[in-house]
Amino acid sequence: MKARKRPWRFALLAATVGGILLGTLAAGPAQAENGQQRTGIQLTALSVESSTVDASSGDGTVTIDWTVQDGDTAATDMLGSLTVQQVGTDGRLVGAPQALTFSFQPEWPYQANPVDGSMASAHYSYAFPVPKYARQPTARWAVVRAEAKDDRGATLAVGRQRLARYGAEFTATHLVDSTGPAYDQLGQVLGQPEYLYNADASVIARYRLNITDDESGFFRGRLVLAGPQGATVSGTFRLVPNTDGSQQCGDYPGYDSHDVWCTVDVTIPAGAPAGTWSVSRLRLTDASGTVSVFRGLSQDPVHVTQNGTLRATDFAISPRQYNNWNGTARLAVTMKPAGFRDGIASVTVLLDGCGGSVTKNPEIADDGSISVAATVPPVYTRKCAVTGIGITDGAGDTAAYGTDFHGPALDLVATQIPDTAAPVVNSASLDVTSVPASTLRRNAVLTLDVTSFVGVNRFSLTVYDASGQPVGGMSGGISSVTNGPLELQVPLYEGLTPGVYTVGFTLTDAGDLHSQYGYPNGVGLPVPGGPLRITVTDD
Template structure:
């Protein structure tokens, strides 16, 4: 198949369309025309816009057509940019306007009128107040038209037959963009990177500002050992599914670039020599073409390694598993380190899920192993060691764990299992007898003696049975287990009272391991007999 561009004069303007022709095997045959997409009109409302006194916009209106009579939708993008009157080059970030047939809420352009076969749209282009001279030109540089699986691209050269540009009277931007402090971002907050398994990406966070023409783009250059260097260009981008913007991995900021938070990834090659890398230059451009160069800006340096000098082995955690069911506990991560110069200056352990944390500086044990204390918080079920960084006295680094993309020692802290349900040794009620007149205003205290096991008891259900085994009152809630195993609760008695007689107390207990047991409950087949006899509440006359 081949694509041909056809031109025809319509309403005083040239029309640009995409047509598709086909060749039949064995010869050429006449056939129905293939549907075409075309731009038939495009013009700015004002040939000159003056923004020297205040902000202004210029309305762009365009019409697109589709010769497919069965089409139900048409859409596309119009791209616009500023051209310098000094250099003649297009400068600054492009503006894009998404449009769609009968779209009224979620596109940039306004649907004016028409059908999927011929429809008109408009867009108010915000005109920048600043350029590199007293005038600048704005141009439509590209129009795309899409319907179904067909797309037409109208290039800048073809657009020159329309009213595709206008002149802007502007103020002169005499300065370049500025930045706030530069820091390491994302998982790059620790300045160590492993390059033994492949490239590593360093994230740099900063905010670019330009209150005149706005921030456009930039370049980051790192300098490494042995004269090595890495240069990374970047700019901000519009989000694909909204009118929001993104600079690197950060969403936010304004589309005119006056204030833009950026998090830019710089990839270090797998062949990078181990050692120190520094931010040698940050170059920023604004939308008027102005440039600011920060040479050797104040920023964290980083260290790369593939564990060629300092190395660790024999990783272990003891005690493990830990019994942290009732309170936080301490454990210890140990390792053997070789190749260090001037001793070990730091060991940092990154642990996932937030239930464990390094608790102090490393120490050297009597056998020469390095030990790092780790706090395991109460009832944390599991913690995975995601990264270990070891720094010797000369600044050389060894890295381990998936947080660095380094060899993973496979360390995980676990909690000792608890598989036995709560065991009751006896129970009592105080008071065990009440006159009927006081039932609605009383809550007898239920004291349960339990066997202290691994997981603490943390919830209780209390049931009151009449002589026929019917439940006449019940309550549920959290509870706690004392050091000696005592669990305390209170009976809920109905406000409407109880008839005189004897009522049996039954209950369920559950622990932090989600094990449970039932006691003195006649309506449950798994209920245990209460040691020392049942707990009975007697309701007397009066």
């Protein structure tokens, strides 16, 4: 059966987290289009075919059967999920939930389809693969949640207590997973700001790490940051399914739960104590519920500030207009710090479009200002904006400004000096003015004396016959020329008949301004010294 596209299906799968379909979907009657009540979706049967299973070999399965009814005769499709999970001796759920997905209309990656029945009452059966590992040699498993949604909007959500009456549980024998997950390469994500200003709003510190677990595979984790005055904050992360059957942990796709990369977002609330916040603890849990805890960490700090003790004023960037048309331009970003102790240890300047820098122990000028150098790449950088300034004094106090650090806004923008003058040709000459037809094919050399503020870096030229029709030409890029001679090759192709030919050309500078010379019908400017003519003669 060909799967049909279902735009409504994503709402259900998008709520799947760690194998559990989350939400506050309500079972019960739905409203028909005429406003009359109709019977909604109901789970009418649920059972397991075996009460015990040996899963220690890795291929143990338990067949689960269930029946779902839909009272809406107009409904044609349904999808849903059963959640199977370990239940501890104290009744608490243990380890990673396992999602068993089903779909009335067959479609990957849904695992189960009806074995008989119709939308009105569909019977499903699936050989559930029981995980090989658990924390104990035997573990009790149960169906702890059921959810469904049809293509008319009716929904079903049945929790653990209501499912208990079906007795859909079994006991499995496992290999014991006694080792929790391990990790390496814990660090900040690329682009994580070194400074974070949290006076007015919370800020986020982002980390990434690689997690391995050779037995049951990774499930979830928690990363704790420690800050001043004993304050701590944490962020959680877990491996979750995607709508295409793959898995995801933060920003990273996961194809093997035994070796995954994850990103972690840790929120530091507005007004949390200013100072250095560093990773202090990491807790990792695998799918069997086995836990690893790593304490005593102190790495990858971020500097949180409200610009309370240390602060700065009188920000400036100079020059406001730079000339990078023919090389790298240099800028200076200046400011006046106040409230600092033991001098200024470092200043970090971040810029958009140009190169920032970190200056250690900057010199404090007589007027109280400090200066940080910035560089602008040649030619194509039209604007350079300061997006972040972070300052640390000798006592460790910090201040942060600009959008990159979530700090007070900065209005520090320098722009490229405009290109207002197209290239000018002062003189033009050809190395030959007459060539025998027998010597073709060959090139003539056109020498130009040019003046260009930003530099000529492209050209095109065309050879025309006596009637003004093009018979050859050439174009391309060249090394920038601002003043002096520029040599171009003029192609004279084999087969040109004897007669007089003229050359027209265009010069384009780095700012896309161009000048045209010598084209037929008076297009462009006349060539200084007269038209460029080449006569092809008989042998």
